[in-house]
Structures are given as structure tokens and as C-alpha cells.
Amino acid sequence: MIPLGFLLLLRRPRRLLPAIGGIVMAVAIMLVEASMLFGVLEAQARMAELVRADFVVMNTLRLNLQDGSELPMIRLAQVAALPEVARVMPLYQSEVALRSRGDADRADAARRPFRRIVVFSFSPEDDPLRIGDRAKIERSIKTPGSVAFDRDSRPVYGDIGIGSNVEFGNRHWQVSGLVEIGPDIINDGSIVMSSGNARMRDSAIMGAVRLRPGTDPEAARQHILARLPPDISVLTPAELRLREIGYTLRAVPIGILFGVGMVAGLFIGAVTCYQVLFNEIADNLKMYTTLRATGFSDGFLRRTIVEQAVLSSALGFVAGSVVALAICLYIARRSGFAVWLSPTYGAVVFIVTMAACAGAGLVAVRRVIAADPADLF
Amino acid sequence: MQATGIGYTFPPAGERRPVLFDVDLTLARGEFVILTGPSGAGKTTLITLIGALRSVQTGSLRVLGRELTGLSAPEQRQIRRQVGFIFQEHNLFDALTVFETLSLASQLYDVPLGRAETRSRIEELLGALGIADHLNAKPRELSTGQKQRVAIARALINDPPLILADEPTASLDREVTGTVVGLLRHRAEHQRATILLVTHDHQLFDAADRVVTMIDGRIAQI
Numbered sequence: 001m002i003p004l005g006f007l008l009l010l011r012r013p014r015r016l017l018p019a020i021g022g023i024v025m026a027v028a029i030m031l032v033e034a035s036m037l038f039g040v041l042e043a044q045a046r047m048a049e050l051v052r053a054d055f056v057v058m059n060t061l062r063l064n065l066q067d068g069s070e071l072p073m074i075r076l077a078q079v080a081a082l083p084e085v086a087r088v089m090p091l092y093q094s095e096v097a098l099r100s101r102g103d104a105d106r107a108d109a110a111r112r113p114f115r116r117i118v119v120f121s122f123s124p125e126d127d128p129l130r131i132g133d134r135a136k137i138e139r140s141i142k143t144p145g146s147v148a149f150d151r152d153s154r155p156v157y158g159d160i161g162i163g164s165n166v167e168f169g170n171r172h173w174q175v176s177g178l179v180e181i182g183p184d185i186i187n188d189g190s191i192v193m194s195s196g197n198a199r200m201r202d203s204a205i206m207g208a209v210r211l212r213p214g215t216d217p218e219a220a221r222q223h224i225l226a227r228l229p230p231d232i233s234v235l236t237p238a239e240l241r242l243r244e245i246g247y248t249l250r251a252v253p254i255g256i257l258f259g260v261g262m263v264a265g266l267f268i269g270a271v272t273c274y275q276v277l278f279n280e281i282a283d284n285l286k287m288y289t290t291l292r293a294t295g296f297s298d299g300f301l302r303r304t305i306v307e308q309a310v311l312s313s314a315l316g317f318v319a320g321s322v323v324a325l326a327i328c329l330y331i332a333r334r335s336g337f338a339v340w341l342s343p344t345y346g347a348v349v350f351i352v353t354m355a356a357c358a359g360a361g362l363v364a365v366r367r368v369i370a371a372d373p374a375d376l377f
Numbered sequence: 378m379q380a381t382g383i384g385y386t387f388p389p390a391g392e393r394r395p396v397l398f399d400v401d402l403t404l405a406r407g408e409f410v411i412l413t414g415p416s417g418a419g420k421t422t423l424i425t426l427i428g429a430l431r432s433v434q435t436g437s438l439r440v441l442g443r444e445l446t447g448l449s450a451p452e453q454r455q456i457r458r459q460v461g462f463i464f465q466e467h468n469l470f471d472a473l474t475v476f477e478t479l480s481l482a483s484q485l486y487d488v489p490l491g492r493a494e495t496r497s498r499i500e501e502l503l504g505a506l507g508i509a510d511h512l513n514a515k516p517r518e519l520s521t522g523q524k525q526r527v528a529i530a531r532a533l534i535n536d537p538p539l540i541l542a543d544e545p546t547a548s549l550d551r552e553v554t555g556t557v558v559g560l561l562r563h564r565a566e567h568q569r570a571t572i573l574l575v576t577h578d579h580q581l582f583d584a585a586d587r588v589v590t591m592i593d594g595r596i597a598q599i
Contacts (some may be wrong), residue, residue, distance in 0.1 A: 004481060262568040290468040293430060294531075295458035295485050297451075374430040376464045377421045377543050 005307025008280070015280055016312070022272020023316025023353065024323060029265030030349045031324035031341055035330065037258035039339035043184040044248045048241035050129045050181065053089070053208035054217055056240050057224070061235045062205075064247040065240075066186060068093070069205035071232065078228055079209060084220040085214045090204035094119045094197055096168040099160040115156050117168070118187045121195040127210035131179040131192070139176025141194040148177035153189025153337045183336040185252075185316035209234075227266075267355055269316070272310055274360035278307065281367050286376065293373035302365050309361030313353045321346060378404040378427055378539065378571060382436035385422055396422050400436070406538075407569035409562060412580055414591035420575050421543065423591070427573065428541045429456040441538060458485050461532035461570075463542035469516045475503070475527050476512045477530045479534050487537045494508040502530045505560055507553065523546045530558060535563065540564065542574040546581065558584045 009016050034094040042049075047065050048056075057079055061069040073090065075350045096116035120129070125364040140148045149160050160166065164175045173193075181190045211220050221234050235243065247345075249255045281288060288301060325341055332339040385397040396419045412420050425431045426438060426445070432453070433446040441459055448456070469478055479499045483490060490498070503509045504561055506526040508519075516524055524581065525548045532540065546554040562584055564570040574585070582588050588596045 007477065008470065132530050214593045284470065285466045290464065291464055292454075292460075293428075293457065293464075294482065295454050295456060295460075372430075374425040376462075376466075376468070376518065377425055377430070 003182050003304075003307045005304040006198045008176040008309050009311055010306070013269055016315075019273060019276040019308075019312040020316045021317060022276070023269045023357065024320040025311055025318050026265045027320025027349060027353055028077060028268025028323040028327065029268070030262045030352070031321060031345060032327050032331075032339075033258045033261040033265065034341045035324070035328050035341055036337070037073075037254065038342075038345070039332070039337040040185060040254060041245045041248055041339050043182060045241040045244035046184065047129075048237050048244055050131055050206055051131045051206075051237045051240070052127060052238065054211045055209040055221060055224075055234050055236060057088070058233050059203070060231055060236070062233075063298060063327055064251070065244050070205055073202050073204060073205065074164040075228060075232055076204060076207040079207060079224055079232075082220075082223060082227060084211055084215045084223060085209055087210045089128040089208040089210075090195070091128050091206050091208060092119075092121040093205040096176060098157065098168040098191070101165040101167055101172065106318045112158070114168075115188065117153075117157065118190045118245055120181075120190055120192050122192075122198070124194050125208070126208075129181075130178070131134065131191075133180055136177050136180060137192065137220050141192060143176060145171075146176035146193075147173045148192040150181040150190040150192070151176045151178040152180050152182040152336060154183050156188050182338065188336075260374070269313075269353060270356040271362045273312055273357040274364055276312065277305055277309060277361050277364040278367070281305070281364055285368065285371060288368040289371045289373050289376055291374055292295055292368070292371070298369050303363060305365040305368070306358050306361040309356060309357040313357035317350050317353055345372075378402070378441075378573075379439045380423075380427070380436065381424070382557075383426065383433070383437075384435040385419075385426065385439055386434060390584055392541065396594050397426075397493075400588065400591075400594070400596055402596060404571050404573060406571055407565050409565040409572045409584065409586045410574070411585040411588045412573055412591065413576045413582075413588060414597070417593075419594040420591050424573060424575060427539075428460050428462060438496065459539060460563075461535070461537035461540040463529055463532045463545040465547060466542045467516070467528035469524055469532070470526060471516045471550070474509070474515055474544075475530075478527060479503075479530055482531045482534050483511040491585050499530075502534060502541040503527075503555075506530055507556055522550060524555055525549060526553065526557070527560055529560075533560070536564075536568060536570075538568075540570055540572045540574075544576055544578075545574065546576070546578065548587060551594050554578075554581075554590060 012342055021188055044065065050094055057071065057076065059069040059071045076088045076090055079085055094117055095116055098117040099112045099114045114354060122128050124138045133138065137148055149165070160175060166173050166175060179192050211217060224234050291301060321341070328339045328341055331337070380400055383397055384395065386393050386395045400423060412424065414420055417568045426433060427440055429445055429448065438445045440456060443456060445456065450591040457522065473481070476499060480495060483495050483498070500509060500512065503512065506529060508523050508526050509522060511519060519527065525545070529545060546557055549557060558581060562573050565572050
């Protein structure tokens with residue numbers, strides 16, 4: 001036989017729909033908040049994921065990837081001289097004001113606004129970043145006057161593609177290639193160019209270090225730290241990523257902002273579920289009390305109410321996930337952040353929603369347990 | 378059932394109110410007894426004590442071979458599983474069909490029954506009550522009298538050895554009342570079920586083996 005709780009809920013659409021509606025909203029809020037939070041954190045730490053190296057060497061003062069503290073080139077040379085190191089690839093970073101010239105006439109192009117953009121520079125022979133086809137990137141930035149544009153940049157720069165003309169640093173440049181980097185909270189987009197074109201200074205933002213095959217990474221790290229002055233830090237890309245996520249959570253109240261939203265969503269769902277079950281019990285108190293009078297246990301009644309709570313939360317979760325997916329796709333398209341639903345977030349939200357609704361059911365059922373079956377006579 | 382010196386006091390807030398005074402009553406197995414008396418006489422309180430819906434305060438109350446005094450809540454529930462309760466209101470879940478309501482009640486049966494046997498028992502009982510055609514109906518599709526007959530079927534589905542009924546025929550017409558009373562008599566005579574029925578309907582008195590009158594918390598006449 002179908003569980004009593006399922007039957008009681010499924011056969012009353014007027015009760016089922018409000019129950020599910022509240023939970024849909026709660027689940028959608030929680031999933032979107034979680035996806036946005038992790039999307040922002042991943043965006044802030046994206047550079048760490050893009051580095052194609054065993055280690056990253058940076059100035060110890062550079063506590064996060066937004067910080068511009070640079071590393072003297074002499075340090076990279078010292079690292080490169082160590083026997084464990086196969087190669088060190090300097091990466092330079094700066095900011096410029098860019099505008100697209102597009103196909104507009106000279107007068108119209110001149111009226112377009114400049115927008116801030118990050119510039120990453122490295123030698124065309126190096127491939128310190130996992131941002132696209134290496135050969136294509138090398139070809140596109142080797143040519144004097146050419147740059148590669150991040151296709152994942154926010155659309156604030158206008159319609160820029162291969163062959164487009166852009167202007168920054170009082171010069172005109174041609175976009176000869178495209179890369180995939182992505183924006184973050186602060187930066188709307190990026191371009192990549194040759195360090196020769198950029199005429200970089202004697203310092204770099206980081207050095208991407210590749211070790212010789214067969215080298216013990218940790219031993220190599222300790223050797224680097226022992227041989228060089230204490231003004232450098234040596235991190236794996238994974239460590240850099242975690243450090244950046246931790247810094248973002250500490251420095252910016254983003255965790256609290258999104259966390260409050262998630263808790264609020266959970267609260268809405270639990271309260272809605274409780275209210276629906278409370279009304280269900282109030283409307284059928286005599287029926288539930290009759291079950292107790294005739295010998296059904298309190299545990300059976302709790303199970304019946306919790307069944308309704310669980311069914312509501314399961315159906316609400318499915319519908320809420322669909323809503324959340326649609327919202328996340330919209331936000332991702334508009335913001336450029338990788339806002340997406342992952343199975344892990346989904347599983348956590350599912351468990352939390354179930355637990356909250358079951359808890360609401362157990363609170364609501366107390367009214368039945370407290371009712372005196374003798375009052376039926 | 379044997380009640381000896383039963384007393385009961387309601388504990389409303391701030392004031393204790395005695396409603397039963399030294400009640401002695403014995404029901405033999407298979408006996409059909411009507412309990413009557415004016416409102417407030419203590420009939421309902423006595424029936425709730427016998428049905429283990431309330432805890433015994435003073436005196437001794439043996440039901441189905443078990444002393445009810447001092448029983449825990451789970452033990453009281455075990456007693457109630459052997460009692461067929463017929464309340465004044467049907468208290469049916471409007472989302473369940475007649476068949477589902479009775480199937481649910483049959484889960485309390487001592488011995489687990491198979492689907493076919495459960496269905497057979499339900500159909501037989503509904504047939505005896507004249508509502509066999511409404512097996513798949515929901516309460517909103519039934520008249521008040523039909524709903525009450527479903528409630529009566531719910532009370533009888535597990536062949537309880539003790540049946541406690543509170544005005545079970547109040548919403549039934551004369552013909553159906555006769556059917557219900559006949560069914561109860563059959564249970565008493567052939568299954569040796571003990572029946573205690575509270576009613577003010579004097580026309581039912583002839584069906585009973587004995588009529589007990591209560592007045593002001595005491596047995597006035599047996």
C-alpha cells in the first residue's frame with residue numbers, strides 16, 4: 001500500500017501546491033546563492049587554475065591575486081639556475097584603458113569610452129597559462145602590434161573578435177587571436193600580449209616554474225626556499241587557488257552575504273512546510289486522533305506527517321532545481337561568472353531541505369500527539 | 378470487563394471535579410449492554426476508561442483479562458487495538474476511499490493478512506452494512522449515514538472482542554439502524570464480542586441483554 005502520508009498529500013492538490021511552492025522558492029534561493037558564491041570564488045581564483053606549472057613563484061607581499069606586488073627578475077633567474085628547475089616563465093600583469101574601434105568612422109570611434117582591462121604578458125615561446133591553443137596564441141601575439149583578446153570578457157568592451165582594432169596606451173592594436181580567461185569581481189576582461197610588445201619592466205607578477213622530470217616537488221620547493229631570500233613565496237597552483245579562496249572569504253564579507261541568503265531561503269522553506277503541515281493537521285485533527293484512539297502508535301503518526309514533509313520537499317527540490325538552473329544560466333550569461341549548479345551543491349541542498357522539512361513535520365505533529373483521544377467521545 | 382470501585386476526577390485548571398463515584402459494573406463475554414442516562418452522568422468518562430483512552434485513577438478495572446490500573450501509554454495502546462471504537466462522528470480522511478480506510482484499520486489486526494483476504498473481509502463487512510457498492514468511494518461521495526456505516530465497519534474489521542460505541546446510530550435512519558444493531562447482535566452472539574453501547578434511543582433497548590442507567594456519576598439501575 002502506498003504510504004498514508006503520500007496518499008493524503010497527493011490527493012489534495014490544494015494543499016500540495018502551496019507546500020511545493022514554498023519549497024521551490026527556498027531551494028531555488030539556496031542553490032542560486034550557493035552557485036553565485038562558488039562562482040565568485042572560482043572566478044577570483046581562476047588565474048591559479050590557469051597556471052600551467054609545478055609551482056608559482058611570487059613576492060611574499062602578494063597575498064592575493066588582485067595585489068600588484070611584483071617580483072624582481074633576479075629572483076626568477078636565481079630560481080631558474082637551480083638544478084631541479086627545467087624552466088621559469090615570467091608572467092607580467094598590468095592594467096590599461098581600452099576601447100574598441102570596430103568599424104565605426106573615426107569620429108564615432110573617438111566618442112567611445114575607454115574601459116579598464118587587465119593585460120597579461122609573457123614571451124610567445126612560453127606557455128605559462130592554460131588559456132587556449134598554444135600555437136595559435138604564440139602566432140597571434142608574436143606579431144608586433146597584435147594582441148589576443150579574452151573571448152570570455154564581459155560585453156562592456158563591445159563586439160571584439162579576430163581582426164578587430166582596439167586602442168590603448170595611445171596606440172592602435174589588432175586582435176589576432178582569442179583566449180579563454182574569464183572576468184572576476186573587479187576585472188571585466190583581459191588581453192594577452194607578448195612581453196616584448198609590452199616593453200615590461202625588470203619585475204614580473206609571478207614566475208611559472210616547471211621542474212625537471214622525476215624531481216620530487218616538495219624537495220624542490222624546500223631547496224628553492226632555502227637558496228633564495230625570504231622575499232618569495234613558492235606555491236603549487238592548487239595551494240594558490242585555496243589561498244585565494246580563503247583570502248576572498250576573509251577579506252570580503254561575501255561568505256556572510258550569500259550565507260545569510262541561503263539561511264533565509266532555508267528558513268522560508270521550513271516555515272512554509274511547517275505551515276502547510278500545521279494546517280493539514282488542524283483540518284484533520286479528529287482523523288489523526290482517531291488513529292491514535294484505535295491503537296496506531298505515535299511513531300506511525302510521526303511517520304505519516306514526515307512522509308508528507310519528505311514528499312513535499314522532494315517534489316519541491318526537483319522543481320526548485322529547474323528554476324535555479326534557469327536563473328544561474330541567466331546570471332552566468334549576463335555576468336560572465338561561471339555560475340553553475342554542481343551535483344555536490346545539489347546534494348547538500350537536497351539533504352538540508354529534507355532535514356528542514358522533516359523537522360518542520362516533527363514539530364507540527366506534536367499537536368496530534370498532544371491531542372487527547374478520549375475527547376473523541 | 379469488570380469495574381470495581383471506579384472513581385474519576387477531572388483536573389480542570391484550578392478546580393478538581395469528580396465525575397465518577399465508586400462505579401461497579403461487570404460485562405460478561407458476549408453480552409450486549411446499553412449504557413444510558415442524562416447528559417453529564419459520566420457515561421462517556423466510564424466508556425473512555427474501559428477503552429483505555431484514559432488512565433484509571435481509583436478502583437480496579439479489568440478489561441480483556443488485563444488490569445488497566447497503572448498501565449503505561451504503550452500498554453494502553455495495546456489494549457485499544459483489541460477494542461472496536463464507534464464514535465459519534467465518523468472522522469474519515471476525505472482523501473481515502475472506503476477500501477483504503479478499512480485497509481488502514483486492518484493493519485492493526487493481530488495476524489498479518491494477505492491482500493486477498495483483507496479485501497474479502499472488507500467486502501463482506503460492507504455487504505453486511507449495505508454499502509458494498511461504495512468500495513472505491515471517498516467520503517464526499519457518501520451520505521452522512523453511509524459515512525457512519527463506514528466508521529462502524531472500521532471498528533469491526535479486526536473482529537474486536539470488545540466494542541465500545543457512542544450513539545452509533547444517531548445519524549442513521551430506522552432501517553439502517555436495524556441493520557447495524559442486528560450486526561452488533563450477531564457479533565455478540567456468534568463471535569462472543571462484548572458490546573457496550575451508549576445511547577438515548579429507547580428503541581434500541583430491546584436489542585440489548587441489559588440496560589444500565591447512570592445518574593450523577595453512579596450506576597443507578599442495572
